Amino acid sequence: MLLEKFISKHFLTLVFAGFWSLTSLAQNTLPDFQSAEIYIHPDPYTETITGEVRYRFKTTSGIDSVVLNAHNMKFEHVILNGQPVAYQIHNGLLSIQGPKKKGTHKLLISYKAFPKQTVYFVGWKDDIGGNEQIWTQGQGKNSSHWVPVVDDMQEKMVFDLSIRMDSTYEVISNGVLRRKAIEDRLRLWEFDMERPMSSYLLAFAIGEYRNLDRQAASGVPLKLYYPQGQEHRAHWTYLYTEEIFDFLESEIGIPYPWKDYKQVPVSDFLYAGMENTGATFFSDRYLVDSLGYNDENYVNINAHELAHQWFGNLVTEKDAAHHWLHEGFATFYAYRAEQALFGPEYVHWKLYETARVLEEMDQNGSGEALTDPGAGSLTFYEKGAWALFILREELGGEVFDRGVRLFLKNKAYSNAQIFDFLKAMETESGTSLSEYR
Ligand SMILES: [Zn+2]
Numbered sequence: 001m002l003l004e005k006f007i008s009k010h011f012l013t014l015v016f017a018g019f020w021s022l023t024s025l026a027q028n029t030l031p032d033f034q035s036a037e038i039y040i041h042p043d044p045y046t047e048t049i050t051g052e053v054r055y056r057f058k059t060t061s062g063i064d065s066v067v068l069n070a071h072n073m074k075f076e077h078v079i080l081n082g083q084p085v086a087y088q089i090h091n092g093l094l095s096i097q098g099p100k101k102k103g104t105h106k107l108l109i110s111y112k113a114f115p116k117q118t119v120y121f122v123g124w125k126d127d128i129g130g131n132e133q134i135w136t137q138g139q140g141k142n143s144s145h146w147v148p149v150v151d152d153m154q155e156k157m158v159f160d161l162s163i164r165m166d167s168t169y170e171v172i173s174n175g176v177l178r179r180k181a182i183e184d185r186l187r188l189w190e191f192d193m194e195r196p197m198s199s200y201l202l203a204f205a206i207g208e209y210r211n212l213d214r215q216a217a218s219g220v221p222l223k224l225y226y227p228q229g230q231e232h233r234a235h236w237t238y239l240y241t242e243e244i245f246d247f248l249e250s251e252i253g254i255p256y257p258w259k260d261y262k263q264v265p266v267s268d269f270l271y272a273g274m275e276n277t278g279a280t281f282f283s284d285r286y287l288v289d290s291l292g293y294n295d296e297n298y299v300n301i302n303a304h305e306l307a308h309q310w311f312g313n314l315v316t317e318k319d320a321a322h323h324w325l326h327e328g329f330a331t332f333y334a335y336r337a338e339q340a341l342f343g344p345e346y347v348h349w350k351l352y353e354t355a356r357v358l359e360e361m362d363q364n365g366s367g368e369a370l371t372d373p374g375a376g377s378l379t380f381y382e383k384g385a386w387a388l389f390i391l392r393e394e395l396g397g398e399v400f401d402r403g404v405r406l407f408l409k410n411k412a413y414s415n416a417q418i419f420d421f422l423k424a425m426e427t428e429s430g431t432s433l434s435e436y437r
Contacts, residue, residue, distance in 0.1 A: 001367075004346060004425075015042075020241075022102075026343075029059060029060055029061050031059055031066050031105070032057055032058045032328070033056075033057045033059070033150065033157040034058060034104075034157055034158070034390065035055070035157055035158040035159070036054070036157055036159050037054040037161075037162070038053045038147050039051060039162045039164070040161070040162070040204075041163075041164040042119070042121075042134050043205065044132065047114070047117065048113065048114055048115075049112070049113040049115065049146045051109065051110070051112070051113065051147055052109070052110040053147055054107075054108050054112070055107040055109075056105070056107075057104070057105055057107065059099060059103065059105065060099040060102050060210065062099060063193075064093050064097075064256070065098045066097075067093055067094070067096075067150075068093070068109075068144070069092055069093060069141070069144035069149060069150065070089070070094040070111070070214070071099075071113075071145045072093045072115065072116055072145065072146065072251050073089075073111045073114070074111060074114075074371045075087065075089070075110070075111050076112070077110045078094075078096055078107075078108075078110075079108040080105065080106055080107050080245075081106055081107075082106070083423075085097050090197070092144070099153035099362075102426070111147075112403075113145065113147070116145070117145055118136055118137060118145035119135075119146050120133070120137070121133075121143065122223075122266075122269065123267065130208050130227070130229065130238070131207070131267065133205065133207035133266060134204070134206040134207070134208060135204070135205040135206070135266040136202070136204055136270075136276075137269075138199070138202055138204075138276070139200050140200060141199075142200065143197070143199045143202045147202070149199040149202070150162075150199060152198075152199075153319070153415065154222060154316075154318065155199065155412060156198055158193050158197075159174065159175075159190060159193055159199070159202055160190075161174060161202070161204065162189065162268070163188070163189045164183065164186050164187070164189075164268065165186065165189070165343075166185065167186060169206050169208060170206070170210065170225075171189040171204065171205075171206050172191070172205045172206070172225065172262055172264050172279060173279060174191060174193055174197070174202060174203060174276060174277045174278050174279050175191040175192045175193035175260075175278060176192050177195075177368065179188045179190055193258075193259075193277070193278075194259065195257065195413055196413050197277045197313060197413075198316050201277040201313055202276070203281065204273075205264045205266055205279075206227075207227060208229050209213035209225045209227060209228065209264065210225070211224055211226065211228065211262075212224040212226075214238075214241065214242055215242075216242060216246055216335060217242075218246075218254070220256050221259075221261070222241060222245060224263055225262065225264040227265070227284070230353065232289055233287045233289050233292075235292050236293045237265070237297075238263070238298070238302070239293065239299065240299055241263075243339070244306060244337050245261070245300055245306060246401075247336075247340050248303065248306055248307060248310075248333060248337060249399075251333065251336055251337075251340075251405070252404065253279065254310065254408045254409065254412075256310075257309060257313065257314040257412070258285070260307070261278055261279075261280075261309070262278060263278045263281075264279065264280070264281050264282045264285060265282055265287050266281050266285065269281065269284070271283065272286070272301045272423045273414050274305070275305040275312055275313060276310060277428055280305040280306070300334050300338060301334075303334035303337035304331060304333075305330070306387070307329060307330040307337075308326065310329075310332065310408060311325060311326055311330055312325075312326040312411055312414060314408060314414070315407070315412065315415070316414070317417075318417050320374075321372075321373045321374035322371075322416065322417050323373065323382045324371070324380060324418060325418060326380075326415060327377070327380040328370065328380060328383075328385055328388060330385020331384060332383075332384070332385040335347045335385055335389075352379070354382040354383075355386065357380065357382075358379075368382060370383050370387060387436075391410075391433075395425065403421075403424045403428040404424075404429040406427060407420060407421045407425075410424060
């Protein structure tokens, strides 16, 4: 895991350049991926994915190889610009002989995946009806367990997913549902994305779902899913969803970056929530009725995962050393939303609690830096949020908000470092923030 973090795409390409010609290790520019059209047919009974992906990429010269991450897959066809092409599989990497000329290229791969992780088939082997689900969890770099992709957060492209499934089930994925076509007893769901994103944010969920249809003040459609038969929990689970969405859009000051927003509860989820682009998945333990709502509810997670649609999905960290840009910001904006909903005291109390724990950590020598890629979640989330509250206090709300907007505009649909955020803050405030670096 740790090793994977430090293997860059550049390194991989250099390693694999030698596969085709050991004498020409010299120049091998990287393919610049533009788009991917993915078509999959998950089979829950064999726990396999039969799929096809069509890439379009550009090169500025001929290249030796195109390297994709692909785990536990068998390949039927690998076709570059209409011609079958040589490829090798090694250690979770699919290395394909590259095009000899510069230009825009088309790569088609048809495959069968046998995912050992990332895709979860839940409830298909028991006798209970209606609890069947399939869902994915692609973070950190794991979508390559069901589709050959570049597992690098810095390789952003436009992904369009099509999924073929038994028509009993609802299919949810990133992007706007363009079409539902009937194919015998199966149904093909075609989703469309217009903007690029990193591959770890690819996702799909399948199950007997129903949904509430809501709309944000800005017109963004909000689809709030719940398992069939859980109608009575939908209202309480999604309480304040529109308020949170409207608050964050106006507070962040940059329109929600995607066409629609879906939220889907899934069974046996190991996390609280995951901010897949335009399609947050969350643990179904947060499906609550009026009584359960008071014990534990989805409000904070609802706001946290939504904030990630800007901080993480629109602007993505360059690497783990910049994880503050994801978790610190999502935690901060979730607190801001709660302040707006429940009043400042509600949040002050929570902040006071985390400050006490963080102070203890600093005193007993276990304090961690925000820039430490191996820091724990308390540092990334709570200390990260604290840093933003302090910065906002210091610069004033108006300057702080302008700095955030400048940062998001500068780095929209690309990757950023902490330095980029501080630079935007310095530009808007006219003060040096060198002590934060
Ligand atoms: Zn988060």
